[in-house]
Amino acid sequence: MTFLEHIEELRAAVWRSVAIAVILIATAWFFSGRLLDALILYLLRGQKALALSPTEAFSARIEVALWTGGVVALPYVMFELWRFVAPGLKKTERHFAVPWMVASAVLLYLGIAFAIELLLPMIVRMLQSFATGQIEPRMSLLSLLHFSVKMAAGCGLLFQLPLVLCLLAWFGIVSPGVLARQWRHAVFFIALAAAVVTPGDGPSMLVLSAPLVLLYFVSLILAWAIWRSRWKDRHEPGWLG
Structure with a gap:
């Protein structure tokens, strides 16, 4: 063509x-x-x-x-x-x-x-x-x-977070081992993103952050499976590496 x-x-x-x-x-x-x-x-x-x-x-x-x-x-x-x-x-x-x-x-x-x-x-x-008594x-x-x-x-x-992590594993950019070891940083950035989307109060940030953190750890399992199938010769030490 x-x-x-x-x-x-x-x-x-x-x-x-x-x-x-x-x-x-x-x-x-x-x-x-x-x-x-x-x-x-x-x-x-x-x-x-x-x-x-x-x-x-x-x-x-x-x-x-x-x-x-x-x-x-x-x-x-x-x-x-x-x-x-x-x-x-x-x-x-x-x-x-x-x-x-x-x-x-x-x-x-x-x-x-x-x-x-x-x-x-x-x-x-x-x-x-x-709102107070004088505010409707x-x-x-x-x-x-x-x-x-x-x-x-x-x-x-x-x-879309799981797809981003799976793409990183698919192209061999970041291994699931690195993602797993940096989970604390991931939780921090998830909370930061939740603060941007929500008004920034604690309850709404927590409600949005909770499923995103869960998606992050589920994504690690998927990324691990993708990594093992595509990059068998590239061993990454650590959890899920």
């Missing part, structure tokens, strides 16, 4: 991905009002969010449609990416890439679900508890939505 044929194939893949994303975003628009109402009812427990400008409700529904359609379209975009790069990969790389892409999508959705189902309600209730905790619609998107996106990205 010539260079121009590769470019044409890439262009076709991009257009198919854009078309699917647009269709899903347009579909999500029809459900955006219900999704927005469900989010407000779930997080504010009976309170109503405030639309502080004439366009705020419309802008919020647009953002809900964009994020929902984009997240749902992501597996198809990854599939198109796979179709484009697969012919240039070795057989062993193709066997690794498919589970990696599936796991990436699953972990992303798990991270988003974790944020919405557990982390966000706890953080919102905790922040509202700081009310939230604007867009501020609540942006806060929720930040939490969900952050958790979705942080839940």
